Amino acid sequence: MKVVIMGCGRVGSALAGMLADDGHDVTVLDIRQESFKRLPTTFKGKRHVGNGIDQDVLARIGVADADAFFAVTQGDNRNVMATQMAKHIFGVKRALCRIYDPIREEMYRELGIETISPTILGATLFKEKLYKQPAPAAAGRDA
Amino acid sequence: MYVIVVGGGKVGFYLAKELLEENHEVLVIEQDGAKCERIAEELGDIVLKGDGCEAATADIAGFGRADMVCAVTGDDEDNLVSCQMAKAKFNVPRTVARLNNPKNQKIFRLLGIDTTVSATAAILAQIEQELPTHTTIPLLQLKGGLEIVGMKMPPDAGVVGKRIRELLMPHGSHVILVVGKDGMPRPTSPDTILQAEDEVVAVTSPENEEALRAVLTQS
Numbered sequence: 001m002k003v004v005i006m007g008c009g010r011v012g013s014a015l016a017g018m019l020a021d022d023g024h025d026v027t028v029l030d031i032r033q034e035s036f037k038r039l040p041t042t043f044k045g046k047r048h049v050g051n052g053i054d055q056d057v058l059a060r061i062g063v064a065d066a067d068a069f070f071a072v073t074q075g076d077n078r079n080v081m082a083t084q085m086a087k088h089i090f091g092v093k094r095a096l097c098r099i100y101d102p103i104r105e106e107m108y109r110e111l112g113i114e115t116i117s118p119t120i121l122g123a124t125l126f127k128e129k130l131y132k133q134p135a136p137a138a139a140g141r142d143a
Numbered sequence: 144m145y146v147i148v149v150g151g152g153k154v155g156f157y158l159a160k161e162l163l164e165e166n167h168e169v170l171v172i173e174q175d176g177a178k179c180e181r182i183a184e185e186l187g188d189i190v191l192k193g194d195g196c197e198a199a200t201a202d203i204a205g206f207g208r209a210d211m212v213c214a215v216t217g218d219d220e221d222n223l224v225s226c227q228m229a230k231a232k233f234n235v236p237r238t239v240a241r242l243n244n245p246k247n248q249k250i251f252r253l254l255g256i257d258t259t260v261s262a263t264a265a266i267l268a269q270i271e272q273e274l275p276t277h278t279t280i281p282l283l284q285l286k287g288g289l290e291i292v293g294m295k296m297p298p299d300a301g302v303v304g305k306r307i308r309e310l311l312m313p314h315g316s317h318v319i320l321v322v323g324k325d326g327m328p329r330p331t332s333p334d335t336i337l338q339a340e341d342e343v344v345a346v347t348s349p350e351n352e353e354a355l356r357a358v359l360t361q362s
Binding site for chain 1: 196197198199218219220221223224227228231232244246247249250253254
């Protein structure tokens with residue numbers, strides 16, 4: 001699969017590494033060159049500096065040929081705009097979008113965007129950990 | 144009308160001021176405290192401090208009863224989200240977005256934003272009008288995706304000397320006005336004969352703009 005990841009933060013860089021390890025053709029886009037330092041040293045994919053909500057940039061890095069697009073920058077609005085451009089202008093079949101704000105996430109999910117809200121996911125995981133997993137052994141605790 | 148302006152920068156400030164002078168009910172949503180204070184001092188208690196892309200703020204602002212939401216921040220992505228939320232969550236009848244990058248017009252239209260306004264595109268059109276190139280110049284966008292364009296015909300255009308009814312116009316495109324080289328408009332009907340260097344004003348759709356240009360300029 002050809003995959004484009006917009007945003008090379010902690011999530012973007014980790015995702016890029018994982019998908020590249022799975023053998024996919026991965027392209028990473030970020031507005032800052034220095035963000036690429038977060039990529040694993042073994043990462044062999046392409047790196048592009050540019051703004052992901054500029055359709056000329058998306059065209060240049062080949063989003064039209066991508067099978068999947070991930071928008072994982074820090075900005076919810078940037079992510080939803082880029083995702084919708086990938087989907088509606090470049091016809092990418094799988095365009096996935098991170099949205100921190102749960103209300104905005106719900107709205108875009110209802111509009112047909114594939115979304116993930118780390119806010120809700122994180123809170124749910126914490127809750128489940130509390131309810132379902134035993135507390136660590138007393139010896140492991142600091143006094 | 145109740146008009147909500149998202150973004151209290153220079154565009155938002157003067158937009159609110161003009162709308163108030165025309166006796167509309169206006170609310171400006173702005174995140175920056177200092178900008179809010181300035182707006183309140185000069186225009187009165189018409190400003191709400193908050194994020195115009197957040198549903199909670201939109202709720203307090205009364206998006207539900209707004210006749211129009213104008214998102215005029217300096218960031219296209221924020222303007223897009225404000226307008227999409229206004230449409231999807233609050234059924235606002237009319238949304239207007241400021242575009243900083245004129246190329247975003249297409250995606251905003253595809254996503255249902257009613258009107259887009261780009262200062263960059265407007266200035267560009269002014270510059271293009273001064274140039275001898277024979278491209279179509281967007282003059283006005285109509286609701287529903289149609290646009291009014293203008294263009295100057297080159298002296299050697301194949302349509303010179305022909306009647307408007309003889310032109311093979313692209314689907315849904317019509318010549319609505321012909322302005323002569325002397326700057327005077329001529330009564331325009333299907334029998335109007337086009338002359339060299341006439342300026343032609345036509346209604347068309349963005350998809351047919353290029354075909355229209357070809358019809359009017361090819362030698």
